[in-house]
Amino acid sequence: MNKLFLTKQSIDQMSGVAYKSIHQKKRLLAYFAEHGPSAIGDLRRALHLSVPKVTALLNELMEEQFVRDYGKDNSTGGRPPNLYGLAAESAYFLGVDVHRTFVHIALTDFQKNIVSITEQVPYTLANTPESLNALCELIGDFIAQLQTPREKIMGVGINLTGRVNSATGFSYSFFHFQDQPLSHVIGDKIGIPVVVENDSRAMAYGEFAAGVVERERNVLFLNMDYGIGMGMVLDGQLYYGKSGYSGEAGHMPVFDNNIICQCGKKGCLETEASGWALVERFKTRVRNGATTQLVQNPEHLEAINLEAIIQAAQSDDVLAIELIAEIGERLGRGIAALINVFNPELVVLGGSLAATGDYIRLPLLSALNKYSLSLVSNDTELKVSRLGNRAGVLGACLLVQHKFLSTAD
Amino acid sequence: MNKLFLTKQSIDQMSGVAYKSIHQKKRLLAYFAEHGPSAIGDLRRALHLSVPKVTALLNELMEEQFVRDYGKDNSTGGRPPNLYGLAAESAYFLGVDVHRTFVHIALTDFQKNIVSITEQVPYTLANTPESLNALCELIGDFIAQLQTPREKIMGVGINLTGRVNSATGFSYSFFHFQDQPLSHVIGDKIGIPVVVENDSRAMAYGEFAAGVVERERNVLFLNMDYGIGMGMVLDGQLYYGKSGYSGEAGHMPVFDNNIICQCGKKGCLETEASGWALVERFKTRVRNGATTQLVQNPEHLEAINLEAIIQAAQSDDVLAIELIAEIGERLGRGIAALINVFNPELVVLGGSLAATGDYIRLPLLSALNKYSLSLVSNDTELKVSRLGNRAGVLGACLLVQHKFLSTAD
DNA sequence: CTTGTTTTTTAAAAATATCAAAAAGAAGGG
DNA sequence: CCCTTCTTTTTGATATTTTTAAAAAACAAG
Incomplete structure (x- = not known):
């Protein structure tokens, strides 16, 4: 039954029709995966095949258990079309x-x-x-x-x-x-x-295929944790770069500071706009006498870590909220640069810091208006991850x- | 004869086989455009068609004058294959x-x-x-x-x-x-x-299809003129973004200065690393007493424009070369950010400033080593445009x- | 000139599209 | 409430296209 999933070697040995049949079936399944249950007419148009051919392919796929009949669609006036879709348990x-x-x-x-x-x-x-x-x-x-x-x-x-x-x-x-x-x-x-x-x-x-992304085809996803990572969907495809090292947004040199980043360089976005920077700044502020729910004794700063600060913000800790806003503001500068370059439809805020929701999103948004070309940033929406830590x-x-x-x- | 090039409307009205035939022919022609004259065997593999089918399509295309027989290829031991390719004058x-x-x-x-x-x-x-x-x-x-x-x-x-x-x-x-x-x-x-x-x-x-780019599929092209523009080829495709406003690399906020950019914002890359910045700096230096071929009298700075400075550099004017190196160094900071994000195989320096060749390329290169992750920038080559002002x-x-x-x- | 190898052609077999007919509902009227 | 008509989908028979596999052709090397 598992005839669809083949190694690259076996493709060359395959005859033309066998290859073609598998290719067509995969395209059908991929269409279902993207669009959900669909009628034969839609499939026909999308795959440029005739109706009888699609019917035949669907029958084979149903025989192979990959596809199931999902009953009738709402009629558009005449006979309602049958819907076919992926069989969840196949x-x-x-x-x-x-x-x-x-x-x-x-x-x-x-x-x-x-x-x-x-x-x-x-x-x-x-x-x-x-x-x-x-x-x-x-x-x-x-x-x-x-x-x-x-x-x-x-x-x-x-x-x-x-x-x-x-x-x-x-x-x-x-x-x-x-x-x-x-x-x-x-x-x-x-x-x-x-x-x-x-x-x-x-x-x-994850966010692109089953999360906050709806119809957008150019999406930047920010993974805000101790460091700053980025995943990019461009023209509807995950972007990798030459050797899969793309998306190192955290190490864009956008600040003129002397903080040495983990990567060894100075001025990286991460040095002022990451979970790591948040923790450092939090500790410094507490040492300088700021008060917070998190610690009573400024000598004991072990309890201060990223998760704790995020939780504190969620319980309305003023210092945490204030510093998260600062981080958001600085991150906005980096994201502004990215928006100018990518002109994306959507920027998704993800990673553990995304749990702070509007505490980070709103300062970030106002920084965007400050730093990016208005025409470009008007094109771009900014949303918080829907999948959270399941992304x-x-x-x-x-x-x-x-x-x-x-x-x- | 011009049957291949159709409007989008006519495609829907077309019958399935007519569409398919045009589709296949276009794919053949596109293959020729990318790979040059090719043998039937290569076409067969690339398009997943049978040999007789490719032969038939080629015959039709030759009838239609789009394709021409380019004679025999070198034999690999047996009968030498015939090469077919685009008819230049069609x-x-x-x-x-x-x-x-x-x-x-x-x-x-x-x-x-x-x-x-x-x-x-x-x-x-x-x-x-x-x-x-x-x-x-x-x-x-x-x-x-x-x-x-x-x-x-x-x-x-x-x-x-x-x-x-x-x-x-x-x-x-x-x-x-x-x-x-x-x-x-x-x-x-x-x-x-x-x-x-x-x-x-x-x-x-232009550089991607007929210039300095060879097999690279992820290429950033810098258009260095009075402003800084960028064109991107990602996964072998020109990238547009949501509404064709991508590539505004000149307006990435990477400096902490107070120079107001044309776009109205402060700190843009362009304010310190563009032809415009070069001209401004050049004028300032001359006013402050620096000597150059370009002007004798520091009161008369009208002769100073971008082309003049580029020409001066090419005739070994020290001030021009020095300032171009400065621009290159600063531009390196912006490009470092881009390399960290894109992990491209190649960055092409183009636009009028590219005519200064290594005068801008070498300082830029050393700035890249300073600012970008070494692993990432080791992946990336930096070349000067081959097509120059014809790009x-x-x-x-x-x-x-x-x-x-x-x-x- | 023969043999070996690879490409091209050819004709039979298979796959696919087209077109017409049938089926399956929806809507409206009796 | 059932029947007719209308619209759209699905099916089936036929025509067309495409592949397969076998034969022929073209060249190299011995």
């Missing part, structure tokens, strides 16, 4: 969102529903083979506990921070121990094809689904 | 590169050769109907003087500065007098389909050709 996709101290793992069905999810599984990310093994075990455990039969899981998507080239399957910042691509290494261990992806890009895709793990699942239905070859 | 494309005080006009054949070109035609760009009429007359004069029959000119590409949406045909900064798109307005006047495009984007496409006009021609062969619908 294929599943697993996503793993790896953070420094925990992972999220989720399984989605063919209809993009979350079937099973475990969040905040304790895990320590380190660039060691042991850490990689531990990750594979966590994935194995998750699969073992599922109701879903293993062979129905068509792929596993894994998000990692740092430099990842999802086309080749290589991760350079983490787990780069072998000559083989990491995706193959893990894929061999767990026996399911693997796609590795950069975390911010996966989050961007990554959902993005991983959906990205695997997308890759399996892609006809790029 | 279709022509006209490009018009509009500057403030002059225009370049050129005609290219189907093989991307320049058939005829007139450069620096005096013309005054103003946002008035008269100026638009004058432009149309210049185009008409150019066509009248050609040997090429008018009906073989498949399209006219026109580059304008400012905000241009080439998909809809609207230009907003210039000639926006009617509700109709500008491309239709001009097209009706001269009787040939028109494509309007932003100048920097057209230049970027725009050639880009206009090639972009029209590209649009006419596109199967996007």
Whole structure:
């Protein structure tokens, strides 16, 4: 039954009609994945095929269980068309969102529903083979506990921070121990094809495919955490750059300060407009006598970390709100630069700092008006992530689904 | 004969096979345009068609004069394959590169050769109907003087500065007098389909399709003139953004100065790293007593303009070279930001300032090392435009050709 | 000149589109 | 409430297009 998902080698050995048939079926499924259940007429127009041909393809796909009849659509005057769509339980996709101290793992069905999810599984990310093994075990455990039969899981998507080239399957910042691509290494261990992806890009895709993005085709997604990452959807496609290192917005040199960034350079956006900068500024203010819910004794600043500050802001801590606004204002300068360059329809604020909602969004918005060309920024909406901390793990699942239905070859 | 180039309306009325046949033929021609003369076997693989089908299509295209037999390729051991390619004289494309005080006009054949070109035609760009009429007359004069029959000119590409949406045909900064798109307005006047495009984007496409770009698929093109514009080729496609306003790199807020930019904001890249900034700094230095070939009397600074400074640098004027290096250094900061975001394979330096070659390129390069993540900038090459001041006009021609062969619908 | 290799042509087989007919509702009238 | 008419979708038979597979052709090398 799993005849649709093939390796690149087998494509060359395939006969012309076999290739064509698979290509057409994938295009049908991809159309369903993007547009939901559809009538034969729509499919015909979109794929430039005849009605009988589409009917035949759909019948085969229904035989293969990938497609299901979704009943009648509302009539437009005459006979109502039949709707066909993906059969939710015919294929599943697993996503793993790896953070420094925990992972999220989720399984989605063919209809993009979350079937099973475990969040905040304790895990320590380190660039060691042991850490990689531990990750594979966590994935194995998750699969073992599922109701879903293993062979129905068509792929596993894994998000990692740092430099990842999802086309080749290589991760350079983490787990780069072998000559083989990491995706193959893990894929061999767990026996399911693997796609590795950069975390911010996966989050961007999550919001794009199932989040706050509606019809927009040019979207910037800001992953605001301790650092600042960015995922970009341009002309409806995830953008990678030459070797998957795009989106390092946090290291744009936009300030004239002397703060040394993690990357070793000075003046990076991150040095003044990131979770890291927020924590530093918070500590400095407390040391200088500012009061906050978070700490009573200015000698003991251990309790101050990013999550704590975000929580404090949500409980109306004045200092937290004030400093988050400052961060938003500075971030606005960086985003203004990006808007001038990309002319996007939408900028999505994501990552842990996005949980502060309008506390960060509104100062950012006013900075945008200050720094970006008004004509350009009038084109651009600014929204807060809808998926929140599930953006990554959902993005991983959906990205695997997308890759399996892609006809790029 | 001109059956391949159709309006969008007629596509819907077309029968399925007619559409398919045109689609396939266009794909063949587009393949030739990109890869040059090719053998049937290559075409078969690239288009996923059978050999007899490709043969039949080629025969029709040869009948229609678009394709020509280019003789035998070198044998790989057995029978040598026949090469087919575009017939240079079967279709022509006209490009018009509009500057403030002059225009370049050129005609290219189907093989991307320049058939005829007139450069620096005096013309005054103003946002008035008269100026638009004058432009149309210049185009008409150019066509009248050609040997090429008018009906073989498949399209006219026109580059304008400012905000241009080439998909809809609207230009907003210039000639926006009617509700109709500008491309239709001009097209009706001269009787040939028109494509309007932003100048920097057209230049970027020129370098991409026939200039310094070889196999790179992610390329940033800097148009360094009085202002700083940018055209972007991402994943092998020109990037437009939501409404064709992308690439405003000159207005990224990266400096903390108080110089007010043309756009009304402060701190724009252009305020310190553009031809405009170069002229201002040059004047200031001369007023403060610096010596230069350009002026003897510091009271008379009229002779100082961008072209003069560039020429002075080329004749080894120390002040010019020094200030150009300064501009390059500052521009490096902006480009570093872009490289961090785009992870491109190549950044092309174009526009009039590019004529200074290594005088601007080398300081820029060292600034890049200072400001961008080394891993990212190691991926990126920095080259000077090959087409020089012909990038725009050639880009206009090639972009029209590209649009006419596109199967996007 | 023969043999080996690769490309091109050809004719039979398969796949696909077209067009006409049938089916499935919706709307309106008796 | 049922029947007729209207509209649109779906099906089926036929015509067309496309692929397949086998034969022929073109050239290189021995």
